[in-house]
Structures are given as structure tokens and as C-alpha cells.
Amino acid sequence: xxxxxxxxxxxxxxxxPGTVSKALKDSYEIxxxxxxxxxxxARKLDYVPNPYAGGLRKHKSKTIGIVLPAINDSFFSLAIxxxxxVAQEKGxxxxxxxxxxxxxxxxxxxxxxxxGRVDGVLISVxxxxxxxxxxxxxxxxxxxxxxxxxxxxxxxxxxxxxxxFQVGYTATKHLIERNCxxxxxxxxxxxxxxxxxxxxxxxxALRCYDMPVSPDDTILCMGDAGxxxxxxxxxxxxxxxxxxxxxxxxxxxxxxxxxxxxxxxxMNLSIPEDVKVxxxxxxxxxxxxxxxxxxxxxxxxxxxxxxxxxxxxxxEGKDFDIAKASITLPSVLMVxxxx
Amino acid sequence: xxxxxxxxxxxxxxxxPGTVSKALKDSYEIxxxxxxxxxxxARKLDYVPNPYAGGLRKHKSKTIGIVLPAINDSFFSLAIxxxxxVAQEKGxxxxxxxxxxxxxxxxxxxxxxxxGRVDGVLISVxxxxxxxxxxxxxxxxxxxxxxxxxxxxxxxxxxxxxxxFQVGYTATKHLIERNCxxxxxxxxxxxxxxxxxxxxxxxxALRCYDMPVSPDDTILCMGDAGxxxxxxxxxxxxxxxxxxxxxxxxxxxxxxxxxxxxxxxxMNLSIPEDVKVxxxxxxxxxxxxxxxxxxxxxxxxxxxxxxxxxxxxxxEGKDFDIAKASITLPSVLMVxxxx
DNA sequence: TTGAAAGCGCTAACAG
DNA sequence: CTGTTAGCGCTTTCAA
Numbered sequence: 289x290x291x292x293x294x295x296x297x298x299x300x301x302x303x304x305p306g307t308v309s310k311a312l313k314d315s316y317e318i319x320x321x322x323x324x325x326x327x328x329x330a331r332k333l334d335y336v337p338n339p340y341a342g343g344l345r346k347h348k349s350k351t352i353g354i355v356l357p358a359i360n361d362s363f364f365s366l367a368i369x370x371x372x373x374v375a376q377e378k379g380x381x382x383x384x385x386x387x388x389x390x391x392x393x394x395x396x397x398x399x400x401x402x403x404g405r406v407d408g409v410l411i412s413v414x415x416x417x418x419x420x421x422x423x424x425x426x427x428x429x430x431x432x433x434x435x436x437x438x439x440x441x442x443x444x445x446x447x448x449x450x451x452x453f454q455v456g457y458t459a460t461k462h463l464i465e466r467n468c469x470x471x472x473x474x475x476x477x478x479x480x481x482x483x484x485x486x487x488x489x490x491x492x493a494l495r496c497y498d499m500p501v502s503p504d505d506t507i508l509c510m511g512d513a514g515x516x517x518x519x520x521x522x523x524x525x526x527x528x529x530x531x532x533x534x535x536x537x538x539x540x541x542x543x544x545x546x547x548x549x550x551x552x553x554x555m556n557l558s559i560p561e562d563v564k565v566x567x568x569x570x571x572x573x574x575x576x577x578x579x580x581x582x583x584x585x586x587x588x589x590x591x592x593x594x595x596x597x598x599x600x601x602x603x604e605g606k607d608f609d610i611a612k613a614s615i616t617l618p619s620v621l622m623v624x625x626x627x
Numbered sequence: 628x629x630x631x632x633x634x635x636x637x638x639x640x641x642x643x644p645g646t647v648s649k650a651l652k653d654s655y656e657i658x659x660x661x662x663x664x665x666x667x668x669a670r671k672l673d674y675v676p677n678p679y680a681g682g683l684r685k686h687k688s689k690t691i692g693i694v695l696p697a698i699n700d701s702f703f704s705l706a707i708x709x710x711x712x713v714a715q716e717k718g719x720x721x722x723x724x725x726x727x728x729x730x731x732x733x734x735x736x737x738x739x740x741x742x743g744r745v746d747g748v749l750i751s752v753x754x755x756x757x758x759x760x761x762x763x764x765x766x767x768x769x770x771x772x773x774x775x776x777x778x779x780x781x782x783x784x785x786x787x788x789x790x791x792f793q794v795g796y797t798a799t800k801h802l803i804e805r806n807c808x809x810x811x812x813x814x815x816x817x818x819x820x821x822x823x824x825x826x827x828x829x830x831x832a833l834r835c836y837d838m839p840v841s842p843d844d845t846i847l848c849m850g851d852a853g854x855x856x857x858x859x860x861x862x863x864x865x866x867x868x869x870x871x872x873x874x875x876x877x878x879x880x881x882x883x884x885x886x887x888x889x890x891x892x893x894m895n896l897s898i899p900e901d902v903k904v905x906x907x908x909x910x911x912x913x914x915x916x917x918x919x920x921x922x923x924x925x926x927x928x929x930x931x932x933x934x935x936x937x938x939x940x941x942x943e944g945k946d947f948d949i950a951k952a953s954i955t956l957p958s959v960l961m962v963x964x965x966x
Numbered sequence: 967t968t969g970a971a972a973g974c975g976c977t978a979a980c981a982g
Numbered sequence: 983c984t985g986t987t988a989g990c991g992c993t994t995t996c997a998a
Contacts, residue, residue, distance in 0.1 A: 291743055291768060293991055304969045309993060319967060334764070336742040340679040340688065341991035344974045349679065351722075359711075360704040368698050372725050381744070383690075384723045386711050403675040404630055404975090405720070425673070429630060513911075549915050571912065572852075576888050578917035632975055643985045648977060658983060680975035683990045743991090 292333050301329050312337070351381040352599060353406040355397050357389045357414055357438075362570035363542055363588045364412070367436055370592025371410060378600055380407075391416035398422045402429045408599045410592075412438040415477040432602035432610055436595035437586070439481050446602070446613040448595040450586045452482050455619045456489025459538050459566045459584050464497045466564055466627050468536030471499075472523055473506045474544050486540050486568070505534070509544060516547035521555060524563065539567035545574075545581065564627040568619075579625035586619045631674050640668050651676070690720040691938060692745040694736050696728045696753050696777075701909035702881055702927045703751070706775060709931025710749055717939055719746075730755040737761045741768045747938045749931075751777040754816040771941035771949055775934035776925070778820050785941070785952040787934040789925045791821050794958045795828025798877050798905045798923050803836045805903055805966050807875030810838075811862055812845045813883050825879050825907070844873070848883060855886035860894060863902065878906035884913075884920065903966040907958075918964035925958045 294312075298305045303322065311318045311326035318326075329335075343349045354371060356364050368384070375382045383406060387394040394414045399422065401409055409431060411423070420440035427433055427445060439447040463471050473490045475483045491501045507523045509516045524534050539548055545567050549559070557563050559579055566582045567574075574581040594615055602610040633651075637644045642661065650657045650665035668674075682688045693710060695703050707723070714721045722745060726733040733753045738761070740748055748770060750762070759779035766772055766784060778786040802810050812829045814822045830840045846862045848855045863873050878887055884906050888898070896902050898918055905921045906913075913920040933954055941949040 291741070294993095295991075305992075306970075306994075307968055310968090313993090317967065322967080334741065336739060338683075338743045338991050340683055340743065341974090342993070344677075344679055344683060344976090344991085345993045347974075359698065359707050360701065362699065365699040365704050368723075369725065372698075372723070376725075381722055382724075383720055384707075384711070385721075386708065386715075400675060402630070402673065404677045404679065546911055546915065572885055573910065573912045573916065576885065576916050577912065578915055578919070580917070630975095633977095634975075644976075645978080645986075646984050649984090652977090656983060661983085677975050680990090681977070683975085683992090684977045686990075 353383045353409045355411040366588035367592035370589040371596040374596040387414040389415040395422040408432045408603045418479040434595045434599045444611045450619040452485035453489040456486035457493045460490045460493035463536040470532045471536035472534045474539045520551040537565045542569040582624045582627040692722045692748045694750040705927035706931035709928040710935040713935040726753040728754040734761040747771045747942045757818040773934045773938045783950045789958040791824035792828040795825035796832045799829045799832035802875040809871045810875035811873045813878045859890040876904045881908040921963045921966040
């Protein structure tokens with residue numbers, strides 16, 4: 289009927305709760321005989337210990353929190369699956385929270401984490417987040433935090449991400465080698481570290497090939513898919529000295545794929561003839577697009593796994609300096625028809 | 628330094644913990660003046676109440692659990708976002724668990740839920756799950772459960788899903804009207820209720836149009852993407868009396884898209900000339916595929932929202948008969964170039 | 967080898 | 983209006 293407690297189990301066996309507790313954890317103090325009896329009765333009554341009661345005593349929740357902007361995104365959903373895979377191995381539970389790119393929401397979630405709700409946190413910060421004070425506050429309360437993908441450089445803790453600068457450079461270089469003369473960089477935030485680093489790689493590549501680096505060619509794409517499409521359309525229609533229209537696009541995140549394709553479509557620009565497109569993306573459908581999309585593909589699942597592994601080291605390890613544990617995993621360029 | 632408790636807050640104010648507790652919940656028994664002082668000090672010390680301690684007293688966790696096969700899937704990730712949106716409004720937390728299509732994993736998760744870890748559960752069952760005994764066990768312990776999408780018909784509790792039979796019929800009818808003469812139905816499980824119902828709709832459509840219903844034309848696609856592709860390739864190569872090769876495909880879930888396209892590609896079958904394809908899918912990229920994919924699109928976000936809303940009614944409501952609360956939401960046919 | 971008792975942080979009677 | 987107390991379900995000394 290009602291939930292069965294260790295006390296009920298104990299009285300069903302004419303034992304004390306303490307003894308039962310020890311028996312259940314296979315303590316050396318308990319005789320094999322009673323252990324057996326206890327286990328049997330526990331199974332019979334379908335006893336499942338209340339995790340919160342034990343947690344209260346031990347000051348642990350056996351739970352981690354994930355905070356990210358969205359789930360409906362191939363990169364993030366794969367990263368979550370990576371995290372889950374190690375949480376599951378470790379016997380931890382995972383609470384999930386969406387910031388929806390809002391700083392205030394993110395800050396509220398982290399503030400709540402100061403309560404003992406979680407033993408550690410994995411976070412990929414919102415676009416709006418310019419500063420990591422809310423994260424430092426949490427770390428100060430001894431809750432370990434690991435960033436994955438979208439990091440805050442002003443917070444001294446582990447970061448697991450890809451080589452953003454390098455791969456921004458690679459993507460741009462690829463377009464240059466495909467003879468693009470004017471390449472746009474599509475960003476989603478002016479503050480986000482990954483967006484910045486990818487952009488710096490893009491600029492570096494332009495410089496290496498003696499191409500002009502124009503601030504106008506970095507386009508901030510905000511809003512919903514429709515708004516992004518409009519912004520991209522506008523950017524594609526700009527003309528520079530020498531009748532130079534954009535003929536290459538580096539899109540810094542996955543959610544830009546649809547707006548880019550639709551924008552080109554509606555302007556009758558054909559990919560790759562009129563404009564070549566490369567995008568950071570983990571979408572399994574990239575090869576099936578019309579035309580197949582050249583991508584920078586991040587090891588999303590591995591990023592999740594690695595971040596979670598570091599977090600558990602910090603949670604379980606005694607002397608593990610999480611601030612010195614950042615890891616960079618390489619992304620790969622998958623060349624397809626769009627370039 | 629260490630986490631601050633209500634007791635510390637109280638002693639900092641020369642009050643008793645009881646008084647502080649009441650003040651924090653804005654109880655009528657407490658004077659406005661002390662309430663103010665308490666609130667102020669709570670803010671100053673950055674006090675966040677331990678949720679598990681309160682939960683232990685009140686026998687509630689303010690947490691729900693989601694159990695599903697995968698996250699890296701447009702339908703499921705959108706459904707989660709729908710669930711999250713209402714959990715967030717209600718001030719509930721959400722634990723997420725992946726069954727990876729395994730019955731044993733799913734059963735273990737549900738068994739743990741008997742502990743008081745969650746106040747309610749949203750589940751979309753694994754392919755392997757043929758029977759709902761593990762779910763009934765949980766319900767018997769007074770944990771309300773709501774199914775979304777992948778239901779178990781042998782468990783009497785709310786289900787939120789789409790009109791699977793109807794939409795299986797619609798998809799097939801659409802192919803028939805496009806002059807397909809031999810249509811394959813790609814399933815992912817012989818036991819899964821949604822797969823069954825969609826198939827029954829498919830068969831019904833065939834019958835309505837006096838077309839033969841052949842068991843060989845229902846293909847069970849198991850394994851990873853590569854294995855699925857092989858199975859599909861094999862199915863597409865079968866020839867029947869009168870030299871009838873398959874010229875239409877109804878794919879019952881999203882993860883079949885890539886294998887179907889790759890199989891056709893590798894066999895030099897062109898879509899839609901040689902074979903027309905329709906798939907259940909929520910992928911935003913469907914319109915951009917080569918060719919654009921005709922889909923049955925489920926209201927994934929709304930399914931999540933609705934399921935969560937029902938669950939909270941069951942959790943919070945006194946007299947709400949969850950067993951009688953099933954809701955069916957309509958899917959839509961999006962006709963595109965693949966048919 | 968087992969039992970008794972205290973206490974994790976909080977809430978809710980019940981007193982004062 | 984504020985304080986005291988008991989106890990949620992469990993673990994963990996310490997004593998028997």
C-alpha cells in the first residue's frame with residue numbers, strides 16, 4: 289500500500305532499522321544469515337530505499353544537473369546522451385534544465401543548485417550570458433562545475449570543448465581554397481566565447497590569405513528561424529566595392545542551417561555555384577540535404593562523456609584540481625556538395 | 628563557506644528555526660517586521676532551502692521523471708522541451724532517463740521510482756517492452772504515470788499520443804493516390820503499440836483500395852543505421868508475381884529516414900520516380916532533403932506539454948481520474964517532393 | 967553480531 | 983506573534 293520504509297522492513301523481521309540498514313549495504317558487522325533474510329524480505333516487500341533520506345544524512349544527492357539552451361539540437365541532444373552514459377555507469381541521476389538562452393533563467397537555476405539539490409553541474413551557457421558571476425557563486429559553495437562547448441572564460445573551472453579557433457580557421461580556409469572571394473561569418477552572439485573564437489579563426493584565415501577582414505561581414509543572427517532568414521537574406525544582398533557579393537558562408541552553429549538554405553533558395557542563389565556554405569553541425573541528415581552540406585562536425589557525444597567524466601572526478605576525487613582539467617577535442621571537416 | 632541552513636539563518640537573527648521557516652513561507656502568524664528581517668538576512672547570507680529535507684517531511688519531491696528511448700531524435704527532443712515548459716511553470720524539476728530501447732533498463736528505472744524520488748512519471752516505452760507489469764507496479768505505489776507517444780495498452784493510465792491508426796491510413800492513402808502499386812511499411816517493433824496501429828492504418832488503406840495486404844511487405848527494421856539500411860535494401864529488391872517491385876515506402880519513425888534515403892541512393896533508385904517515400908518525422912530539415920521529404924508530422928511539443936499537464940493534474944489534483952484522461956492530438960501530412 | 971540513539975535540514979503541531 | 987518539539991527515512995557512532 290503506502291511506501292515501505294526501512295523501519296517496516298525491520299519490524300517485519302524483528303530486527304532494528306540499524307541492523308537492516310547495515311545488512312542492505314553488506315556490512316561486515318552483520319552475519320551472513322541475517323543478510324540473507326533481510327535481502328529476501330526486501331525483495332518480497334519490494335523495498336526501495338528513499339534516496340533523499342539517505343542523502344540528507346550523507347550530504348550527497350547522487351544527482352547532477354545539466355543546464356543548456358535547448359535540447360532540440362543535434363549537438364546538445366548528443367552531448368546529453370554522452371553525459372547520461374557516464375551518469376548511468378556511475379549510478380547518478382540527472383536533472384535537466386533549459387535556459388532558453390536567457391541569462392536570468394540560467395542564474396535562477398544555478399542559484400537553486402546552491403541548495404544541495406545536485407552534487408555537480410554541467411553547463412553550456414546561454415547566448416545572453418556575458419559574465420560568469422552566477423557560476424562562480426555556485427563554485428564558491430563547493431559545487432563543482434564543468435563547462436561543455438559553450439564556456440565562460442572568466443570562470444576558473446574545467447571546460448570541455450572543441451578547438452574552436454582552429455576549426456573556424458579550417459572552415460574558412462576551405463572556402464578560400466574553393467575560391468570564395470567574400471566570406472560571411474554568421475554568429476549568434478557577440479559575447480559567447482565559442483562564437484568569438486570561431487570568428488577569430490575565420491579572421492585569421494582571411495588574413496593568412498591576404499583577404500580583407502571586414503566587420504560588416506560578421507553577421508549577428510538573432511531571433512527565431514524566420515528572423516534569421518531575413519537577416520541572412522539581407523546580408524547576402526549587400527554589395528561591396530568591385531561588385532563583390534558574398535559567395536561564401538561560415539555558419540557558426542547548427543540552427544543556422546535551415547535559415548541559410550531557405551534564404552539562398554528564396555533569393556535564387558544556388559549552392560554551391562553562387563554561394564558556398566559550411567556549417568558547424570552534428571545533424572545526421574547533413575549528407576542528404578539539397579545539396580549535401582559541408583560541415584564541421586563536433587564530437588558531441590564524446591564532449592558530453594568527457595565533461596561528465598571530469599565532473600565525477602571532481603565529485604568523487606579528493607585531490608583533483610578541476611580548474612586545471614580542461615580538455616579540447618578535435619572536430620572534423622566533412623566536405624560535401626555545398627562547397 | 629559550507630552550505631547555510633535554516634538553523635544558521637535563525638541564530639543569525641536570534642530567532643527560532645520554526646519562526647524563520649514560517650516567515651519564509653509568508654505565514655500569517657508572523658509579523659511583517661520579522662518577515663522583512665528574515666527575508667533580508669536570507670538574501671544576505673544567500674540562503675537556499677535544502678529541497679530534500681523539506682521533501683522528506685512533506686512526502687513530495689517536486690520532481691518528475693521522464694523515461695524515453697533516446698534524446699537525439701526530433702520528436703523526443705521536442706517532446707522533452709514541451710514537458711520542460713510546463714514543469715518550469717509549475718516549479719517542478721525534471722529527471723531524465725534513457726532506456727535505449729531496453730526493457731530491463733526501463734524496468735530498473737521504474738523500480739527506482741518506487742522510492743519517492745519522483746512525484747510522477749512520463750514515459751515513452753522501449754521497443755523491447757511487450758508488457759506493462761513494471762509500470763503497473765509503479766502505479767500501484769501511487770506514483771501517477773502518463774504515457775506519451777509510445778504507450779502500453781495494458782496499463783490503465785492516461786496516454787497522450789497522435790491518431791496513429793488514422794495517420795497510418797492517411798500516409799498510405801497518399802501513396803496510393805500517387806499511384807504506388809506496392810507499398811512497404813517499415814516498422815521498428817512487433818510489439819510497440821504505435822507501430823502496430825500505424826500498420827493497421829496502412830493495411831486498412833490498402834484494403835479500402837482493393838490492394839493486396841501482404842505480410843512480407845511489413846519490414847521490421849532493427850539494429851543500427853547500417854543494419855537498417857541493409858534490411859531496407861533487401862526489401863526493396865524483392866520481386867513479386869507480375870514483376871512487382873516496391874514503389875512506395877511508409878516509414879513509421881524518424882530514425883528510418885537516413886537508412887531509406889541511403890538505401891535508395893545505393894541502389895540507384897530515384898525518389899520519387901522509382902519509389903515514393905513518406906515518413907513519420909519532426910525533423911526541421913525535411914523540406915531541405917534531396918528530395919524534400921513528405922512527412923507525417925506529429926505535434927511533438929504539444930504532446931509533451933499535454934502529457935505533463937495531465938500528470939500535474941494527477942499529482943496536484945485530489946479527484947482526478949488519470950485512467951480516463953487520455954488525449955489524442957492530430958498529426959499533419961506535409962506533402963513534399965519525395966511523393 | 968545486533969540494538970539504541972542521535973541527527974541530516976526542514977516543517978508543522980502545539981505551547982507559550 | 984514566537985518558541986519548542988517531534989519526526990520525515992535513513993545512516994552511523996556507540997553501547998550492549
